[in-house]
Amino acid sequence: MSVGLFQVLNMASRAMDTQQAGIEVTGQNLSNVNNPNYSRQVLNISTSPSVATNIGIEGTGVQATGIQQIVSQVVNTQIQAENSASSYWQTQQQALQSAQADLGQQVTSASSNSGDSSQGIASALSNFFNDLQTLSTEPNSLSERQVVLGDAGTLASQFNQVSQQLGSLTSQLNNQLQTDVTSANQLLTNIASLNKQIAAAQINTNSSPNDLLDEREEDIENLANLTNISVTPETNSTVNISIGGVQMVSGDNVTDTMQVYDAGGGQMLVQAATAGTALTLTGGSIAGEIDARDGPVATLSGGLNTLATQIIDAVNAVHKTGYSLTGSTNALFFTGSNASDIAVNQALVNNPALLQASGVAGDTGDNTIALQMAQLANQINTGLNNQTFSQAYDGTVATLGQSLSSTDSEVGDQQTVQQMLQQQRSSISGVSLVEEMGNLSTYQNAYEASAHLMSTVDQMLQALLGIQTS
Amino acid sequence: MRVASTTITNSMLYQMNQIEENQAQLENEATTGLAVQNPSDNPSAMRSILDLEAESSSVTQYQANITQLQQQASTGSSAMESLQTIAQSAGEIATEADGTASQPDLNNYATQVTQLIQEAAQAMNTQFEGNYLFGGTANNQPPYVVNQNSSGQVTSVDYQGNTTVPSAEIAEGVTLSVLPVGANTTGTGADGLITDSRTGADFFNHLISLQNNLLSGNTSAISATDLTNLQKDSDNITQQIATSGAVQQRMTAEAAIEQDRSASLSQLTSSQADADTAQVMEQLTQTQTAFQAAAQATAGFNDLTLSILNFLQ
Numbered sequence: 096m097s098v099g100l101f102q103v104l105n106m107a108s109r110a111m112d113t114q115q116a117g118i119e120v121t122g123q124n125l126s127n128v129n130n131p132n133y134s135r136q137v138l139n140i141s142t143s144p145s146v147a148t149n150i151g152i153e154g155t156g157v158q159a160t161g162i163q164q165i166v167s168q169v170v171n172t173q174i175q176a177e178n179s180a181s182s183y184w185q186t187q188q189q190a191l192q193s194a195q196a197d198l199g200q201q202v203t204s205a206s207s208n209s210g211d212s213s214q215g216i217a218s219a220l221s222n223f224f225n226d227l228q229t230l231s232t233e234p235n236s237l238s239e240r241q242v243v244l245g246d247a248g249t250l251a252s253q254f255n256q257v258s259q260q261l262g263s264l265t266s267q268l269n270n271q272l273q274t275d276v277t278s279a280n281q282l283l284t285n286i287a288s289l290n291k292q293i294a295a296a297q298i299n300t301n302s303s304p305n306d307l308l309d310e311r312e313e314d315i316e317n318l319a320n321l322t323n324i325s326v327t328p329e330t331n332s333t334v335n336i337s338i339g340g341v342q343m344v345s346g347d348n349v350t351d352t353m354q355v356y357d358a359g360g361g362q363m364l365v366q367a368a369t370a371g372t373a374l375t376l377t378g379g380s381i382a383g384e385i386d387a388r389d390g391p392v393a394t395l396s397g398g399l400n401t402l403a404t405q406i407i408d409a410v411n412a413v414h415k416t417g418y419s420l421t422g423s424t425n426a427l428f429f430t431g432s433n434a435s436d437i438a439v440n441q442a443l444v445n446n447p448a449l450l451q452a453s454g455v456a457g458d459t460g461d462n463t464i465a466l467q468m469a470q471l472a473n474q475i476n477t478g479l480n481n482q483t484f485s486q487a488y489d490g491t492v493a494t495l496g497q498s499l500s501s502t503d504s505e506v507g508d509q510q511t512v513q514q515m516l517q518q519q520r521s522s523i524s525g526v527s528l529v530e531e532m533g534n535l536s537t538y539q540n541a542y543e544a545s546a547h548l549m550s551t552v553d554q555m556l557q558a559l560l561g562i563q564t565s
Numbered sequence: 566m567r568v569a570s571t572t573i574t575n576s577m578l579y580q581m582n583q584i585e586e587n588q589a590q591l592e593n594e595a596t597t598g599l600a601v602q603n604p605s606d607n608p609s610a611m612r613s614i615l616d617l618e619a620e621s622s623s624v625t626q627y628q629a630n631i632t633q634l635q636q637q638a639s640t641g642s643s644a645m646e647s648l649q650t651i652a653q654s655a656g657e658i659a660t661e662a663d664g665t666a667s668q669p670d671l672n673n674y675a676t677q678v679t680q681l682i683q684e685a686a687q688a689m690n691t692q693f694e695g696n697y698l699f700g701g702t703a704n705n706q707p708p709y710v711v712n713q714n715s716s717g718q719v720t721s722v723d724y725q726g727n728t729t730v731p732s733a734e735i736a737e738g739v740t741l742s743v744l745p746v747g748a749n750t751t752g753t754g755a756d757g758l759i760t761d762s763r764t765g766a767d768f769f770n771h772l773i774s775l776q777n778n779l780l781s782g783n784t785s786a787i788s789a790t791d792l793t794n795l796q797k798d799s800d801n802i803t804q805q806i807a808t809s810g811a812v813q814q815r816m817t818a819e820a821a822i823e824q825d826r827s828a829s830l831s832q833l834t835s836s837q838a839d840a841d842t843a844q845v846m847e848q849l850t851q852t853q854t855a856f857q858a859a860a861q862a863t864a865g866f867n868d869l870t871l872s873i874l875n876f877l878q
Contacts, residue, residue, distance in 0.1 A: 128570055135569075195603055202602050202614055202838050217615050221622035228626045232633045232733045233694060235705055453702075455729070460696065460704035462731045466740070472623065473737050485619035493612035496604025503605060514579050518572055525569025 100559070102146075103552045106156035110545035113140055116159045117538035124526045125535075132313040134166045134524035136305055164305040168328070170520045171312060175319040175326065177516055179378030181509040182320040186383025187391075188506050190268060191499040194392050197260035199253075200492050216257065216399075217492070219250040220484055224472035230452055231469050234462035235420060240447035244439055251429065251437045254403045258434040261396045268388040269363045273355050275321050275381045276365060280352045282318040283336065283343050286311060290333035291347030297332055308332070322353075323378030339374030341367040353381075362389065391498035396434075398491035403434035405478045405487075409471050417451030417464030426451060428468075577863045584856045591849040600840040610837045617837070621830040623737070624823050630733045631820045638743040638813050641698045644691040645758065645806045651685045652768065652799040659775055659792045664784050675718070675779035682719045682772045686711045689747055689759060699758060700726030701746040708747045709759075709769070718776060722769035724748040730755040735819050743812050745805050758805050759798075766801035767794070 120138045127133035143158040200215035226243040233239050289311040296304035315334070318324055325337040329346065336344035343351050354368035365381060366373045376382035407429040414428035426449060431437040443449050454463025472484065479487035594600055604611045658674045658681075666674070689699050690707040700708030708726035713719055728749040732740040748760035759768045771794040778786045 131571070191605075195605060198604075200604060200611075200615070202599060202611070203597075217619060218622075221619055225622060225626040225629075228630055228734060229633075231731075232630055233696070234702075234731065235696065236694075455702070458702050458727065458729070460700070460702035460731060461729060462702070462733070466732070466734065469734065470738075486616065489612045489615040489619070492604050492615060493608045496606075496608030496611050499605035500608055510579075514576075518576065521569045521572040521575070522567045525571055527568060528570040530567075 100552050100556055102155065104549060104556075106143075106154075107545045107549035107552060109143060109156045109158055111542055111549070113138075113157045113159045114538045114542035114545060116162075118535065118542070120162055121531050121534045121538060124531050125528070128526040128528060128531075132309050133526070134164045134305070134309055134312075135526045136162050136164050139163050161302055162305065164303060164308060165524050166308075166312075167520070167523045170516060170523060171316075172326065174513075174516050174520060175316055175324065176378075177509065177513050178316050178319040179323040181506070181513055182380045183378045183383040183386075184502055184505040184509055186380040187387045188499070188502045190264065190384070190387035191391055191495065191502055193264050193267075194261065194395055194495060195499055197264060198257055198395065198492065198495065216250070216253050216488055217485065219246065219253045220488060221472075222246045223250045224469055224484075227465055227469035227472075230450075231462040231466040234452040234465050235459040237420075237447055240450045240452070244444055244447055244450065247428070247439045248444065250406075251431075251439055254399065254434040254437050257399060258396065258403075261392060261399075262435070264392060265388055265396075268384045268392070272363055272365070272381060272384045275379075275384065276353045276355050279318060279321045279338075279381070282314050282321070283349050283352060285314045286318070286334070286336060287344045287347050287349045289314065290344070294331045294333050294347065303332070319379065321379045322376050322381045339367070339372075339376055341370050341372055341374065343367075391495055394498075395491060395495045398487070398494070400433040400435070402479065402484060402487050402491065403437045404432060405476050406484055407431060407433075407437055408478075409474070409476065410468055413464060413467045413471065414451050416454070418453045418456045418458070418461075419451045420448040420453075420459050422457055423449055424451060424456070574863075577859060581856065581859045581863070584852055584859060588849065588852045588856060591845055591852060594840040594845045595842070595849055598840055598842065599838050601838045613837050614834055617830050617834045621827060621834065624827045624830060627735055627737075628820060628823045628827065631735050631816050631823065634733055634735065634741060634743045635813060635816050635820070637693050637698065638809055638816070640691060640693045641744040642806065642809050642813070644688045644698065645802060645809060647688040648685055648758070648768075649799065649802045649806060651681050651688070652795060652802055655681055655772055655775060656792070656795050656799060658779075659787050659795055662779055662784055662787050666784070668782050671779045671782055671784070675776050678772055678776040678779060679717065679719055682722065682769060682776065683711060685759075685768065685772065686722055697726070698744055699747040701755065702729045702731050703727045704731075718780065719773055721773065724760065728754050728757075735816065736823070739819075741812065741816070743809065743816070745808075756805060756808070758802065761801060764801045764804070765794070765797045768798040768802070771795055771798055 117138045117140075120136050124135050127135075138159055139161045140157055141160050143155040145152045145154045147153075198215070200217060203214070223243070223246045226239070226246050230236070230239045230243050289307055293304050293307050293311065296302075296307060311334070315324070315326060315336070318336070322338055327335040327337070329335065331346075333346050334344070335342060335346070338353065341351055343349065343353075351367045351369040353374065354366050355363050356366050358364045358373075364373060364385065365376060376385070410428045415425050418424050419426070426442065427440045428443065428450075429437055430440055452465035452468075453459055453461040454467075455461045475481050475483060476487070482490065593602070601607045601610045601614060655678060658677060662671055662674050686709045689709045691698050696704040697706065697708050698704070700706065703726045706725055708724060710723045710725060711719055712721045712723065724747050726747045728746050728751055730742040730744065730746055732742040735741050742755065745756040745758040747758055749755055749757035750760060750762045752762050757766065760766060760770075771791060775787060775791045775795065778784070778791060
């Protein structure tokens with residue numbers, strides 16, 4: 096005996112169910128064609144168990160065995176690592192672009208032609224010392240004194256402004272650091288929660304919870320944007336997450352969290368809250384914020400402070416030995432101690448006659464001190480690595496420029512790497528409309544064929560029933 | 566390689582972004598004419614530009630200093646030339662006032678000499694931009710004050726200046742003084758235009774002596790002493806005029822050097838900062854062409870996708 100018509104009806108029914116499942120999976124894929132976090136799914140089908148008949152082993156048709164998510168864990172792991180690297184450099188790039196804008200040192204068309212930069216500390220520095228030169232040719236001129244004091248004020252306020260803006264940038268980076276750490280902790284909680292749901296879904300349904308896996312992968316990649324992570328998959332499809340060598344997520348438990356702490360002097364760093372271990376981070380926006388703040392931004396700020404201090408000390412040391420138009424002496428030219436608080440002595444601003452340009456008491460036509468102050472512009476300073484004020488400033492600007500230029504290159508390289516990896520992942524996990532439309536057509540035709548089979552068997556059964564009744 | 570539907574779109578968008586980024590950079594260079602604007606554009610070029618600009622700014626200032634000194638020297642020279650004319654006139658009077666001249670003539674000569682003393686004092690009190698040129702660094706008051714008796718004759722001319730001359734920087738580390746002081750009897754330091762113990766010049770006292778000898782009719786003293794002394798004064802003034810001329814020549818030469826240096830620095834700055842306009846325009850055209858091609862390819866891809874869907878319908 097063969098399997099019989101009823102068995103064939105069942106076969107047609109199972110085939111229609113299978114093709115319908117295929118249509119459903121295709122529909123899910125088509126719906127998510129533009130979802131960047133979606134990994135395409137395929138319907139796994141196999142022949143249903145065959146039966147032994149008198150004419151041999153006969154097949155019973157087809158059955159759906161599962162819905163499989165097409166992913167490459169290798170590519171995903173690479174993307175996570177590259178996300179950390181990209182985010183690290185992009186954060187640095189943004190911070191250094193801000194620092195460069197704060198510094199305000201640009202070359203303009205006019206400056207390249209006339210040789211006189213119209214903005215920035217470089218120009219203010221040149222103007223101040225040039226004014227002193229002019230004063231040395233007219234040491235008792237009140238108007239020239241006013242020019243010197245005016246441009247000295249401009250120089251001081253430019254130092255103050257850049258210093259204040261760099262201070263704001265540092266505060267912004269610290270605030271962003273705190274925000275990112277909070278976000279990272281939230282993501283750790285989410286991942287642990289998703290681990291729990293994934294493990295439960297696998298036990299309860301004995302199938303892969305593909306959408307939850309996509310959701311978790313998205314969270315892991317977002318976490319990788321914030322910091323470099325180590326992801327260890329477990330047999331029950333959960334993952335463990337470690338940051339800086341400290342385990343943060345184990346299965347469905349958040350075993351530790353990240354915490355911002357003051358390492359001293361307001362230097363905000365990150366530690367594991369429970370373990371109390373300082374985390375050494377090498378990637379992600381959190382490390383980018385710390386490294387930009389403590390690296391190029393701090394170097395720029397330090398360079399400007401040292402320069403301002405040297406200018407204050409050098410100019411004051413000469414000025415104090417001079418005599419004003421009223422015969423007074425020993426006054427400071429600049430007050431303050433660094434870029435943040437450098438200012439022109441208000442007494443001189445109020446009365447330019449008090450500027451001490453003369454080297455001889457009562458000799459108002461003497462220009463010794465004005466000339467000595469002017470000549471400071473070309474003096475080598477040991478406190479500035481044997482450079483003049485201008486050279487030290489130009490070096491500071493170039494150092495920042497070099498840092499940003501290198502960062503720009505890193506960002507460019509990372510963009511290329513990420514683009515390639517995304518393409519690779521897309522070729523594995525991305526939805527192809529052409530492919531899905533082909534599948535749709537295939538499943539539709541198969542469904543129609545199965546329906547036709549059912550219809551044919553039905554007609555055969557009707558014919559058979561007709562014989563019995565007649 | 567399997568191609569997902571978003572792969573082509575994402576790839577095209579990435580490429581178009583890259584092209585647009587290049588285009589923006591090139592357009593910026595084309596409109597500003599600058600290859601370097603920000604430190605990060607080219608850090609080492611930026612450092613050179615800033616160094617060159619600082620140097621150029623110094624050179625401009627040295628040029629301004631030279632101009633200032635040239636104007637001072639020019640004004641001072643005019644005064645010294647007036648003084649030379651006065652010395653010549655005094656010499657002529659001393660020569661003419663020999664034993665053949667009558668006392669009324671000698672008195673007339675004396676009046677002329679008194680007048681010459683006044684003129685010389687006036688020349689020595691020449692100002693430039695409110696400062697007295699021949700008082701050394703004590704330049705806020707007239708260096709010479711003429712004292713007269715009730716008859717109008719000059720009894721003395723007092724020097725109120727000092728022996729320190731102000732100097733200004735005309736090149737890095739090079740300072741220059743352009744004018745002598747009125748009097749220097751110390752035997753060292755700045756030259757004295759009226760009085761200098763090293764040359765024996767003492768113009769005002771010699772003129773006063775001439776005036777007094779004319780009034781007293783002491784013609785022998787005039788010929789024996791005054792003429793000789795006045796010759797020393799004249800020689801000293803001539804020497805100072807020659808020195809001033811040499812200094813002005815040096816400044817003219819220095820100004821020319823600074824002018825060349827300024828032009829050279831400007832050229833160097835330009836070579837570091839300026840964009841190669843022809844090259845930029847060529848690259849811009851290439852980039853624009855690439856962008857158009859990418860845009861057309863994107864549009865073509867859209868048509869392709871539609872045709873497949875239409876076919877399946």
